[in-house]
Amino acid sequence: MKFATKAIHAGQEPDPTTGAVMTPIYQTSTYWQKSPGDHKGFEYSRGTNPTRKALEACLAALENAKYGLAFSSGMGATDAVLKLLKPGDEVITGNDLYGGSYRIFTKVYEKYGIKFHFIDFSKPENMLAYVNERTKLVWIETPTNPTMQIIDIEGVAKISKANNLILAVDNTFASPYLQNPMDLGADIVMHSVTKYIGGHSDVVMGALLVNDDQLYKDLWFIYNACGATPGPQDAFLVLRGIKTLHLRMKAHCENGEQVAKFLKTHPKIDKIYWPGFEDHPNHDIAKKQMRGFGGMVSVTLKDADLQETFRIASSFKVFALAESLGGVESLINHPVSMTHGSIPKEEREKVGVTDNLLRLSVGVEDISDLLADLEQALA
Structure with a gap:
């Protein structure tokens, strides 16, 4: 079954009582x-609900996985993975990371004796220097x-398997439409379903997808015992959103490419981060493992201090200044003061998360309106 068909039908059957085509909201x-x-x-x-079960089956199908677990947020899903660990265990993760992930790693789990190594993952072999008998998880x-x-x-999966490590991949920015880490050797795929999968900025949810039977049992125990599970109304909203995921992602990719090309030559832009450019680091890897380059674009503003960056970020008319991403509407975000505020300045600046960096989630509006909005805000 192809992706578009799975997005519309996977995990869902007509309601046996009424014949309803859409999975009902089992509000019980x-x-x-x-x-x-x-x-x-x-x-x-808390443990099982028919609406959520249909969603979990659909999510698993989209990621070519055997099992799916839906959580009340992406951080709830991340937390469940970390609960597989015990004091003394070590985790290898990236040095450019969502601020919420960095926060839960360093502010919550480090105090329970779990050690995190934040490394440069530009080459998979960079992780070898940090692998030891206490290493249990790789999170990228x-x-x-x-x-x-x-x-x-x-590449990371091969090294992880050779050292008996669990590899978890946060696939939020790509969505299952553009990338399937399970097919590349990942053990766990995590999504902030809030973003592209839900797609309409009206629900908060997370998900874990796995193939291994024992790993699923271990995660299901945590899922049920700790209770970070979503309600049926949220599951229904995500099922509805998924039905247009393939259509939305095509539009996000098309608009994202045009926005990135517009900004690359703009005189107010210093650096641009979009994996579709041939000079983007590891572009060849992106081209190999992704089916498109997505709708996320980040830029640094030329000769802009924090005050000027704030002024520009607040000048948009179509792009909304807001946290989150992946909805049909375009958003602009200032990571330093918003999503990545919990990361120390010296750490974030090592990887380019500077005061003058803005992150764009390019939506599916008419591209001429988006480009006009960028032009006026940067004037």
Whole structure:
């Protein structure tokens, strides 16, 4: 079954009671049992819910995975993966990372005795210097947030497997439409479903996709025991959003390319980060493992201090100044003061997350309106 067909049909069957084509919102906390233990797989909605189950099956199909687990947020999904670890374990992760991931790694889990190595993943073999008997998990995102670093998933997977390490890939920026880390050797794929998969900035959710039976059982135990699971209304909204994921991603990619090309030669732009350019670091890897380059573009403003950066960021009419990304509407974000504020200045500046950097989530509006808005804001 091809991607567009899976997006519309995977995991969903007509409702057996009414024949409804859309999976109903099963707004219930508990389920009737004919006799103790006779519950047809549904006991209590923290653990299982028919609407959420349909969504999880759909998400798994999109990532070519065997199992899916939906969480109440992307951070809830990330937290579940970290709960696989124990004090003394070590994690290898990237040096350009979503601020929320950095925060939970350093502010929550480090105090429980878990050590994190933030490294340059431009070459997979860079991780070898940090592998030891305590290493248990490799966590990468690609493209990275916000400087769009491209990491060779297949290369990292080979090294991880050779050293018996779990490889988790945050696939949020690419979406399953553009990239499938499971096919490249990942053990866990994580999504902030809030972003491209939901696609309409109206729901907060996360997901984990896995193939290994035991890993799924371990994560399901955490999922059920700790309870960071979403309600049926949110699951319904995401199922609805997924039905147009392939259409939206095509438009995001088309608009993203035109915005990136417009900004690359603009006199107010110093640096631009978009993996579709041939001079972007690891462009050849992006071309190999992705089916398109997405709608995320980051830029640094030429000769702009923090005040001037704020002025420009606040001058847009179509792009909304807001956190998050991946919705149908275009957003502009100032990572230093918004999504990456928890990362120390000296750490973020090492990878280019400077005071004059802006991150654009290019939506699906008419491209002429987006380019006109960029022109007036940068004037």
